[in-house]
Amino acid sequence: MNLLHTVFLYIHILSAVISIGPLVTLIPITKKMETADEKEMVGFVKSFQLAITVVKHAGHILVVSGAILVMISGWTWKDSWIVLTLAIMFLSIVFLARAFKPTLNTFGTNAFKKEEFISKLRKATWKYIFLLLIMLWLMVSKPMFW
Numbered sequence: 001m002n003l004l005h006t007v008f009l010y011i012h013i014l015s016a017v018i019s020i021g022p023l024v025t026l027i028p029i030t031k032k033m034e035t036a037d038e039k040e041m042v043g044f045v046k047s048f049q050l051a052i053t054v055v056k057h058a059g060h061i062l063v064v065s066g067a068i069l070v071m072i073s074g075w076t077w078k079d080s081w082i083v084l085t086l087a088i089m090f091l092s093i094v095f096l097a098r099a100f101k102p103t104l105n106t107f108g109t110n111a112f113k114k115e116e117f118i119s120k121l122r123k124a125t126w127k128y129i130f131l132l133l134i135m136l137w138l139m140v141s142k143p144m145f146w
Protein backbone atom coordinates (compact mmCIF):
# COMPACT_ATOMS: atom_id res chain seq x y z
CA MET A 1 0.00 0.00 0.00
CA ASN A 2 1.59 3.30 -1.03
CA LEU A 3 1.57 6.48 1.07
CA LEU A 4 -1.20 8.18 -0.96
CA HIS A 5 -3.45 5.16 -0.52
CA THR A 6 -2.76 5.00 3.22
CA VAL A 7 -3.47 8.74 3.63
CA PHE A 8 -6.84 8.55 1.85
CA LEU A 9 -7.84 5.35 3.64
CA TYR A 10 -6.99 7.05 6.94
CA ILE A 11 -9.05 10.14 6.02
CA HIS A 12 -11.88 7.87 4.87
CA ILE A 13 -11.98 5.88 8.12
CA LEU A 14 -11.61 9.05 10.23
CA SER A 15 -14.59 10.63 8.45
CA ALA A 16 -16.58 7.41 9.03
CA VAL A 17 -15.84 7.70 12.76
CA ILE A 18 -16.89 11.38 12.78
CA SER A 19 -20.05 10.51 10.79
CA ILE A 20 -21.24 7.97 13.34
CA GLY A 21 -19.87 9.37 16.63
CA PRO A 22 -22.07 12.47 17.08
CA LEU A 23 -25.21 10.45 16.29
CA VAL A 24 -24.50 8.09 19.18
CA THR A 25 -24.33 11.04 21.58
CA LEU A 26 -27.76 12.22 20.35
CA ILE A 27 -29.58 9.20 21.80
CA PRO A 28 -28.90 10.18 25.47
CA ILE A 29 -29.73 13.80 24.54
CA THR A 30 -33.24 12.74 23.42
CA LYS A 31 -33.60 11.02 26.82
CA LYS A 32 -32.56 14.22 28.65
CA MET A 33 -35.01 16.25 26.55
CA GLU A 34 -37.92 14.38 28.17
CA THR A 35 -37.40 16.10 31.53
CA ALA A 36 -35.89 19.35 30.22
CA ASP A 37 -37.48 22.77 30.78
CA GLU A 38 -37.75 25.28 27.94
CA LYS A 39 -34.34 26.86 28.58
CA GLU A 40 -32.59 23.49 28.65
CA MET A 41 -34.46 22.45 25.51
CA VAL A 42 -32.93 25.38 23.60
CA GLY A 43 -29.46 24.06 24.48
CA PHE A 44 -30.32 20.48 23.52
CA VAL A 45 -31.83 21.52 20.19
CA LYS A 46 -28.68 23.55 19.45
CA SER A 47 -26.50 20.52 20.28
CA PHE A 48 -28.66 18.43 17.96
CA GLN A 49 -28.29 20.92 15.11
CA LEU A 50 -24.53 21.12 15.64
CA ALA A 51 -24.17 17.32 15.65
CA ILE A 52 -26.17 17.04 12.40
CA THR A 53 -23.96 19.70 10.78
CA VAL A 54 -20.80 17.80 11.81
CA VAL A 55 -22.28 14.53 10.49
CA LYS A 56 -23.18 16.25 7.20
CA HIS A 57 -19.65 17.63 6.65
CA ALA A 58 -17.99 14.35 7.65
CA GLY A 59 -20.37 12.59 5.23
CA HIS A 60 -19.11 14.79 2.39
CA ILE A 61 -15.48 13.92 3.22
CA LEU A 62 -16.50 10.25 3.45
CA VAL A 63 -17.96 10.31 -0.08
CA VAL A 64 -15.05 12.25 -1.62
CA SER A 65 -12.35 10.11 0.04
CA GLY A 66 -14.33 6.97 -0.90
CA ALA A 67 -14.44 8.06 -4.56
CA ILE A 68 -10.67 8.74 -4.51
CA LEU A 69 -10.06 5.30 -2.96
CA VAL A 70 -12.02 3.64 -5.79
CA MET A 71 -9.82 5.50 -8.29
CA ILE A 72 -6.49 4.63 -6.67
CA SER A 73 -7.26 1.12 -5.40
CA GLY A 74 -7.98 -2.05 -7.35
CA TRP A 75 -11.74 -1.77 -6.60
CA THR A 76 -14.22 -0.58 -9.22
CA TRP A 77 -17.60 1.22 -9.27
CA LYS A 78 -19.18 -2.09 -10.37
CA ASP A 79 -18.21 -4.06 -7.24
CA SER A 80 -21.40 -5.04 -5.45
CA TRP A 81 -20.37 -3.76 -1.99
CA ILE A 82 -19.55 -0.33 -3.47
CA VAL A 83 -22.78 -0.16 -5.52
CA LEU A 84 -24.83 -1.08 -2.44
CA THR A 85 -22.99 1.44 -0.27
CA LEU A 86 -23.63 4.16 -2.85
CA ALA A 87 -27.34 3.26 -2.97
CA ILE A 88 -27.65 3.35 0.83
CA MET A 89 -25.56 6.55 0.97
CA PHE A 90 -27.95 8.24 -1.47
CA LEU A 91 -30.94 7.10 0.59
CA SER A 92 -29.29 8.32 3.80
CA ILE A 93 -28.58 11.78 2.37
CA VAL A 94 -32.20 12.21 1.24
CA PHE A 95 -33.27 10.80 4.59
CA LEU A 96 -30.98 13.05 6.65
CA ALA A 97 -32.31 16.14 4.89
CA ARG A 98 -35.95 15.11 5.32
CA ALA A 99 -35.90 13.56 8.76
CA PHE A 100 -34.11 16.05 10.96
CA LYS A 101 -34.53 19.53 9.52
CA PRO A 102 -38.34 19.75 9.31
CA THR A 103 -38.65 18.35 12.84
CA LEU A 104 -35.96 20.63 14.30
CA ASN A 105 -37.54 23.61 12.52
CA THR A 106 -40.82 23.12 14.41
CA PHE A 107 -39.02 24.08 17.65
CA GLY A 108 -40.27 27.46 18.83
CA THR A 109 -43.31 27.38 16.50
CA ASN A 110 -46.97 26.45 17.06
CA ALA A 111 -46.38 23.09 15.39
CA PHE A 112 -44.06 22.07 18.26
CA LYS A 113 -45.34 19.16 20.37
CA LYS A 114 -42.64 18.07 22.77
CA GLU A 115 -43.38 14.32 22.93
CA GLU A 116 -43.79 13.98 19.18
CA PHE A 117 -40.67 16.10 18.59
CA ILE A 118 -38.50 13.91 20.85
CA SER A 119 -39.88 10.65 19.46
CA LYS A 120 -39.33 11.75 15.84
CA LEU A 121 -35.75 12.83 16.54
CA ARG A 122 -34.97 9.61 18.41
CA LYS A 123 -36.40 7.40 15.64
CA ALA A 124 -34.58 9.36 12.91
CA THR A 125 -31.29 9.11 14.83
CA TRP A 126 -31.59 5.32 15.28
CA LYS A 127 -32.52 4.86 11.60
CA TYR A 128 -29.52 6.89 10.47
CA ILE A 129 -27.15 5.02 12.82
CA PHE A 130 -28.55 1.75 11.46
CA LEU A 131 -27.95 2.82 7.83
CA LEU A 132 -24.38 3.86 8.66
CA LEU A 133 -23.74 0.53 10.39
CA ILE A 134 -24.96 -1.37 7.30
CA MET A 135 -22.56 0.70 5.16
CA LEU A 136 -19.75 0.07 7.64
CA TRP A 137 -20.38 -3.67 7.39
CA LEU A 138 -20.37 -3.52 3.56
CA MET A 139 -17.08 -1.61 3.64
CA VAL A 140 -15.36 -3.91 6.12
CA SER A 141 -16.54 -7.31 4.83
CA LYS A 142 -16.75 -6.29 1.11
CA PRO A 143 -19.29 -8.98 0.15
CA MET A 144 -19.43 -9.86 -3.57
CA PHE A 145 -23.08 -10.45 -4.48
CA TRP A 146 -22.41 -10.46 -8.23
Ligand code: HEM
Pocket residue numbers: 005009012013016062063064065066067069070073075082085086089132133135136139140
Ligand atom coordinates in the same frame (compact mmCIF):
# COMPACT_ATOMS: atom_id res chain seq x y z
C1 HEM B 1 -19.53 7.01 -1.38
C2 HEM B 1 -19.44 5.95 -0.70
C3 HEM B 1 -18.16 5.18 -0.44
C4 HEM B 1 -17.18 4.75 -1.31
C5 HEM B 1 -17.11 4.96 -2.82
C6 HEM B 1 -16.19 4.02 -0.51
C7 HEM B 1 -15.05 3.40 -1.01
C8 HEM B 1 -14.17 2.63 -0.28
C9 HEM B 1 -13.10 1.83 -0.83
C10 HEM B 1 -12.76 1.68 -2.30
C11 HEM B 1 -12.47 1.22 0.22
C12 HEM B 1 -11.32 0.23 0.14
C13 HEM B 1 -10.01 0.90 0.17
C14 HEM B 1 -8.90 -0.10 0.02
O1 HEM B 1 -9.09 -1.30 -0.04
O2 HEM B 1 -7.79 0.36 -0.03
C15 HEM B 1 -13.14 1.65 1.44
C16 HEM B 1 -12.77 1.25 2.71
C17 HEM B 1 -13.46 1.58 3.86
N1 HEM B 1 -14.62 2.32 3.95
FE1 HEM B 1 -15.57 3.21 2.39
N2 HEM B 1 -16.58 4.08 0.81
C18 HEM B 1 -17.78 4.74 0.90
C19 HEM B 1 -18.53 4.98 2.04
C20 HEM B 1 -18.21 4.51 3.30
C21 HEM B 1 -19.05 4.62 4.47
C22 HEM B 1 -20.43 5.25 4.46
C23 HEM B 1 -18.37 4.08 5.51
C24 HEM B 1 -18.76 3.93 6.97
C25 HEM B 1 -19.93 4.12 7.47
C26 HEM B 1 -17.10 3.61 5.02
C27 HEM B 1 -16.13 3.01 5.77
C28 HEM B 1 -15.00 2.39 5.28
C29 HEM B 1 -14.03 1.66 6.09
C30 HEM B 1 -14.07 1.49 7.60
C31 HEM B 1 -13.06 1.17 5.18
C32 HEM B 1 -11.83 0.33 5.54
C33 HEM B 1 -12.19 -1.13 5.43
C34 HEM B 1 -11.07 -1.99 4.93
O3 HEM B 1 -10.64 -1.81 3.78
O4 HEM B 1 -10.65 -2.85 5.68
N3 HEM B 1 -17.03 3.90 3.68
N4 HEM B 1 -14.16 2.50 1.11
